Amino acid sequence: xxxxxxxxxxxxxxxxxxxxxxxxxxxxxxxxxxxxxxxxxxxxxxxxxxxxxxxxxxxxxxxxxxxxxxxxxxxxxxxxxxxxxxxxxxxxxxxxxxxxxxxxxxxxxxxxxxxxxxxxxxxxxxxxxxxxxxxxxxxxxxxxxxxxxxxxxxxxxxxxxxxxxxxxxxxxxxxxxxxxxxxxxxxxxxxxxxxxxxxxxxxxxxxxxxxxxxxxxxxxxxxxxxxxxxxxxxxxxxxxxxxxxxxxxxxxxxxxxxxxxxxxxxxxxxxxxxxxxxxxxxxxxxxxxxxxxxxxxxxxxxxxxxxxxxxxxxxxxxxxxxxxxxxxxxxxxxxxxxxxxxxxxxxxxxxxxxxxxxxxxxxxxxxxxxxxxxxxxxxxxxxxxxxxxxxxxxxxxxxxxxxxxxxxxxxxxxxxxxxxxxxxxxxxxxxxxxxxxxxxxxxxxxxxxxxxxxxxxxxxxxxxxxxx
Numbered sequence: 001x002x003x004x005x006x007x008x009x010x011x012x013x014x015x016x017x018x019x020x021x022x023x024x025x026x027x028x029x030x031x032x033x034x035x036x037x038x039x040x041x042x043x044x045x046x047x048x049x050x051x052x053x054x055x056x057x058x059x060x061x062x063x064x065x066x067x068x069x070x071x072x073x074x075x076x077x078x079x080x081x082x083x084x085x086x087x088x089x090x091x092x093x094x095x096x097x098x099x100x101x102x103x104x105x106x107x108x109x110x111x112x113x114x115x116x117x118x119x120x121x122x123x124x125x126x127x128x129x130x131x132x133x134x135x136x137x138x139x140x141x142x143x144x145x146x147x148x149x150x151x152x153x154x155x156x157x158x159x160x161x162x163x164x165x166x167x168x169x170x171x172x173x174x175x176x177x178x179x180x181x182x183x184x185x186x187x188x189x190x191x192x193x194x195x196x197x198x199x200x201x202x203x204x205x206x207x208x209x210x211x212x213x214x215x216x217x218x219x220x221x222x223x224x225x226x227x228x229x230x231x232x233x234x235x236x237x238x239x240x241x242x243x244x245x246x247x248x249x250x251x252x253x254x255x256x257x258x259x260x261x262x263x264x265x266x267x268x269x270x271x272x273x274x275x276x277x278x279x280x281x282x283x284x285x286x287x288x289x290x291x292x293x294x295x296x297x298x299x300x301x302x303x304x305x306x307x308x309x310x311x312x313x314x315x316x317x318x319x320x321x322x323x324x325x326x327x328x329x330x331x332x333x334x335x336x337x338x339x340x341x342x343x344x345x346x347x348x349x350x351x352x353x354x355x356x357x358x359x360x361x362x363x364x365x366x367x368x369x370x371x372x373x374x375x376x377x378x379x380x381x382x383x384x385x386x387x388x389x390x391x392x393x394x395x396x397x398x399x400x401x402x403x404x405x406x407x408x409x410x411x412x413x414x415x416x417x418x419x420x421x422x423x424x425x426x427x428x429x430x431x432x433x434x435x436x437x438x439x440x441x442x443x444x445x446x447x448x449x450x451x452x453x454x455x456x457x458x459x460x461x462x463x464x465x466x467x468x
Contacts (some may be wrong), residue, residue, distance in 0.1 A: 032259030054293025056239035061223030133388035170385035192331025202321035207292030218298030237451020245402025403448035411441030
């Protein structure tokens with residue numbers, strides 16, 4: 001969210017009406033609720049990652065696949081509650097607010113950790129924007145291919161370039177990027193959340209129908225076995241990254257919490273409730289989609305359930321689901337990019353406080369257009385679009401992003417902030433448990449990153465950039 005310098009508010013000068021529109025720190029009054037926060041979280045969590053879960057389950061098998069998914073869901077919720085406690089420094093109702101994730105880390109842990117957070121968080125956000133551009137274009141491309149398969153048969157190649165669809169997606173994002181901050185995109189998040197449940201529900205329904213038609217579950221205890229031992233290892237490790245990516249939303253968590261209206265109840269209490277609802281709902285969908293997708297296709301599960309053409313018919317239903325994916329990703333892209341937009345614009349505003357180019361705005365409904373915002377955000381969208389066209393590896397990108405960011409953003413920093421914020425005694429059972437969780441998270445993240453990098457290199461060696 002774009003930060004505004006605290007304002008001087010005087011009740012003696014007839015500013016009572018104005019002060020009613022401001023929070024205790026002089027910023028515009030927040031109006032977010034449990035429901036809007038839940039919508040933001042669901043939009044951030046249920047993304048294209050859900051469609052790779054059958055593939056991830058296939059790499060791990062019927063024992064490890066479900067177990068890993070349950071563990072990641074539980075760890076994500078637990079560390080989210082720790083992060084919620086760190087929105088205010090000190091007292092959860094009256095302490096100084098931390099408007100961003102990096103701001104919370106800086107206030108509670110200090111410089112080195114803040115730099116680590118900034119590098120990983122913003123790299124992950126930019127990478128997610130690239131991944132979402134790839135995923136949206138694949139879904140739009142799949143709509144065209146589904147029509148081709150329906151008309152000409154399932155064995156026809158029906159190759160269609162994804163490049164035009166990436167350009168279309170980028171054009172939409174340039175328009176929606178002129179919505180200034182999280183406060184103004186609540187409606188887009190609600191639409192995106194509905195779309196995410198729509199396509200997840202379609203994928204689940206088709207998986208159940210296929211399983212019933214087959215007369216039972218496919219898949220094996222050990223998962224995919226018709227590969228070499230090295231390939232099995234790399235794929236299994238990438239699967240961990242895919243599952244981590246599917247659950248991750250810590251990199252926008254504090255920014256979402258900053259939309260919740262002032263206490264009482266405290267922002268931490270509301271955010272914990274929203275996190276519980278959102279993660280339980282998404283975990284149920286994830287489990288059903290991942291497991292039923294694996295049950296339907298077994299070890300041949302595609303890396304994207306609805307665009308890998310595990311399902312060809314009914315083609316109109318597959319088309320509807322892919323439209324829902326594209327619409328959802330338009331909103332999810334904005335949720336993930338708002339912290340990046342805010343960071344650059346905050347720096348520019350502080351550097352040139354008197355510049356009309358930077359600070360003058362034209363308000364049109366939810367849009368706030370300034371010359372600088374229009375130029376910089378358009379350049380950002382163009383950059384992510386060009387990179388997506390050059391490296392359209394959906395599954396590998398998802399795994400790499402999830403693997404790299406899981407430990408620092410989802411495990412290490414929330415646990416370290418909580419220990420410092422609550423003064424957890426060194427050597428206590430809680431301290432040992434949190435440290436053990438951080439060590440385990442690091443091992444998982446390092447292993448998954450290794451697998452994702454190996455698979456990325458393998459795919460890149462066989463691909464010509466910009467070939468569509």
